[in-house]
Amino acid sequence: MADHTTLDAFLDSWSGGDPTRSATAQAILGICEAGRAIAAIVGRGSLEGQMAAAVGANAGGDTQKALDVRTHDITVDILRNAPVSRIGSEEADEEVVLDESAPVAVAIDPLDGSSNIETNVSIGTLFGVLPEKGSETFLQPGTAQIAAGFIVYGPATVLVLTVGTGTNAFTMDDSGAFLLSHPDMSIPKATKEYAINASNARHWGEPMKAYVADCQAGAEGPREKNFNMRWVGSLVADVFRILVRGGVYLYPGDQRDGYGQGRLRLVYECNPIAMICEQAGGAATDGTTRILELEPTKLHVRAPLIAGSAEEIERIADYYADPRQASPLFAKRGLFLA
Numbered sequence: 001m002a003d004h005t006t007l008d009a010f011l012d013s014w015s016g017g018d019p020t021r022s023a024t025a026q027a028i029l030g031i032c033e034a035g036r037a038i039a040a041i042v043g044r045g046s047l048e049g050q051m052a053a054a055v056g057a058n059a060g061g062d063t064q065k066a067l068d069v070r071t072h073d074i075t076v077d078i079l080r081n082a083p084v085s086r087i088g089s090e091e092a093d094e095e096v097v098l099d100e101s102a103p104v105a106v107a108i109d110p111l112d113g114s115s116n117i118e119t120n121v122s123i124g125t126l127f128g129v130l131p132e133k134g135s136e137t138f139l140q141p142g143t144a145q146i147a148a149g150f151i152v153y154g155p156a157t158v159l160v161l162t163v164g165t166g167t168n169a170f171t172m173d174d175s176g177a178f179l180l181s182h183p184d185m186s187i188p189k190a191t192k193e194y195a196i197n198a199s200n201a202r203h204w205g206e207p208m209k210a211y212v213a214d215c216q217a218g219a220e221g222p223r224e225k226n227f228n229m230r231w232v233g234s235l236v237a238d239v240f241r242i243l244v245r246g247g248v249y250l251y252p253g254d255q256r257d258g259y260g261q262g263r264l265r266l267v268y269e270c271n272p273i274a275m276i277c278e279q280a281g282g283a284a285t286d287g288t289t290r291i292l293e294l295e296p297t298k299l300h301v302r303a304p305l306i307a308g309s310a311e312e313i314e315r316i317a318d319y320y321a322d323p324r325q326a327s328p329l330f331a332k333r334g335l336f337l338a
């Protein structure tokens with residue numbers, strides 16, 4: 001078997017003794033230690049007992065399941081031993097302050113995709129590492145992230161990581177070590193595959209309706225090519241596929257109550273995904289603004305997320321700028337819009 005660089009060696013060489021980078025590296029290693037424990041729990045499935053039982057609601061009003069709360073507790077306990085100032089977690093209304101003299105903070109969704117727990121579908125942990133800035137820490141835009149990543153608990157447990165110099169993935173081996181398996185990931189610029197929860201179509205705004213209608217019109221429509229659709233409904237799994245073979249993930253705002261800014265949270269879901277995609281040559285927007293430049297108004301604020309293949313994202317931004325004119329063949333598309 002070929003020798004693989006370990007995550008520890010990768011982070012050692014990146015941090016090079018710089019104090020903020022070293023703290024970031026320790027935070028990442030802490031998240032991976034939590035990830036190992038979470039992978040073991042997820043891997044035991046229903047033998048673990050009541051993982052999917054509803055136990056309450058989080059700040060966003062979503063049902064919290066037992067595993068959401070357990071993974072939050074595991075992560076916070078482990079990060080107490082790392083040089084981390086504070087944690088902003090999807091599963092806690094308020095940030096958790098640890099050691100305010102530490103140089104970095106962690107924004108985290110300890111377990112994303114919890115509606116998939118009992119269905120044995122991949123779920124994940126998403127995180128960003130930010131410089132400590134007191135009470136303003138989680139109000140920094142995503143461009144401030146020092147590092148970002150996610151762990152997908154799937155057939156393989158894989159950490160996707162960026163420290164601002166490309167995107168790499170590390171697969172967990174039998175001993176729990178994370179080994180570099182996907183160096184320098186690169187999202188193909190063009191794609192014929194999109195990912196969206198199409199059951200919400202009637203609630204979308206005009207740009208998303210026009211974009212998806214054009215994709216669905218296939219070779220006979222204005223895009224003049226046939227598209228494929230994939231939707232796992234678990235952000236980490238959908239984005240890992242996009243990193244490997246291209247595509248776009250779409251969770252736009254829609255007209256349902258509470259969904260005006262989509263479903264996903266900016267600070268610990270959209271921003272990590274945006275940095276990972278950009279560092280892999282892709283892009284991420286809310287339709288009109290680059291995700292990483294959005295100014296969070298609070299820790300749990302939501303944002304529409306459109307992320308993946310760069311050329312497709314550019315095209316989708318055209319639909320937001322002018323849905324009826326986006327396609328060069330828009331007159332032809334008019335046939336499908338009625």
Ligand SMILES: O=P(O)(O)OC[C@H]1O[C@](O)(COP(=O)(O)O)[C@@H](O)[C@@H]1O
Pocket residue numbers: 062109111112113114115197233234235236263264
């Ligand atoms: O169920 P929907 O509306 O299709 O949303 C699915 C999306 O919501 C998420 O599950 C995030 O929601 P949670 O943070 O509540 O798990 C994503 O992983 C997934 O892409």
Ligand SMILES: [Mg+2]
Pocket residue numbers: 090109111112113269
């Ligand atoms: Mg989540």
Ligand SMILES: [Mg+2]
Pocket residue numbers: 068090091109110111112113114
């Ligand atoms: Mg969660």
